[in-house]
Amino acid sequence: MKFGRLMIFITNINEARSFYNGILGFEVTDENDHSIIFDVGGVELIAFLGDKEREIGDYSNESRSVIVFEVSSVNETFQTLKAKGVRFLHEEPNETETNIYAAFVDPFKNVHEIEELK
Incomplete structure (x- = not known):
């Protein structure tokens, strides 16, 4: 087994593009109505559209x-x-x-x- 791709869930593709491409500088390699894919140093990061936000919580615990x-x-x-x-x-x-x-x-x-x- 090895890493394939990384996936995160988002609620807005335009906002994801602005953050991951515009602020973090990751190249957009593909996009459709349900996801946007970024290249992060040769690894694909897929941001998949969902409809519920999460809470940050106590992330380290x-x-x-x-x-x-x-x-x-x-x-x-x-x-x-x-x-x-x-x-x-x-x-x-x-x-x-x-x-x-x-x-x-x-x-x-x-x-x-x-x-x-x-």
């Missing part, structure tokens, strides 16, 4: 999946995305012995993280 995007500098990416209006769940990036990370949410309350490995 609840059973859920989180997509982690590796970046060269969490601090720089954090500041850049924050300036573009991205909502982070932490005031500042967190640091552990092995990485630096910060969690953010998309317009549909999907939680993602940016991570810099040490």
Whole structure:
């Protein structure tokens, strides 16, 4: 078994395009009435249209999946995305012995993280 594609659920394709392409910079590779597909470093991220929003909840203590995007500098990416209006769940990036990370949410309350490995 290996990873194929990643899938998230959204409630508005135009808003997904604006966020994932316009703000995060992922290339749109396909789109139809029910989904939009982005290329994220050679991996497909499918944003599939649903009709119910979710709550963010206590993301690090609840059973859920989180997509982690590796970046060269969490601090720089954090500041850049924050300036573009991205909502982070932490005031500042967190640091552990092995990485630096910060969690953010998309317009549909999907939680993602940016991570810099040490």
